[in-house]
Amino acid sequence: MRNMQFYFLCLNARWIMSKALMAAASLYNDQRFLSKSELRIYKNKIRRQRIVRRQRVTLALVIAMILFAMIFVVSTLVSDAASDDYTPEYKYYGSITVGVGDTLWDIASDNISWSHYDTVEDYISEICSINHVEEEEIFAGDNLVIPYYSTEFK
CATH class of the missing domain: 1.20.5 (Single alpha-helices involved in coiled-coils or other helix-helix interfaces)
Structure with missing residues (x-):
């Protein structure tokens, strides 16, 4: 109701x-x-x-x-783990003396490791950075420190 x-x-x-x-x-x-x-x-x-x-x-x-x-x-599955046949490469630094008529491009072309650098310009950029120089500032008789890679551990 x-x-x-x-x-x-x-x-x-x-x-x-x-x-x-x-x-x-x-x-x-x-x-x-x-x-x-x-x-x-x-x-x-x-x-x-x-x-x-x-x-x-x-x-x-x-x-x-x-x-x-x-x-x-x-x-x-897509990991960056090293395979079984992987051999490590170690980065070292060496010193070279610039000869008469040598350019940084020639030096870089002779010493570049293509597995670590995409272009010669990248390698030249690292050389200039290590030595605190510009590309035009190298002269015959100068000593340059250049990076290189080796599978041998020193």
Whole structure:
């Protein structure tokens, strides 16, 4: 009986209340005024929402674990580990004397290790950096320190 009175009150109020008042009133739905079936429907709705939320979280965790496993497997397969036939090369520095008519380009071309430098310019840049000189500042009789690589450990 009480539910019916509330229902008719809401129907009558709908004609009297504005849309804003109806929206405000709908925020204050009280479970005391719901019937058993309405309460069961409401609780089932909440339960279904929790189940869906739990399923989404579980799905997200499974996807994250699969991605982590894939990244781990790929990173171990494409590792930078040395192979069995790898022989290490050690970097050393030697000194040479610039001869008459020698250019830094000639010296670099004769001594470059292509497995460690992409271009002759890179090697020349390192020689200039080590000796604190510019390319145009070398003269016959100057001593230059040049890097070289060897598989022999000294």
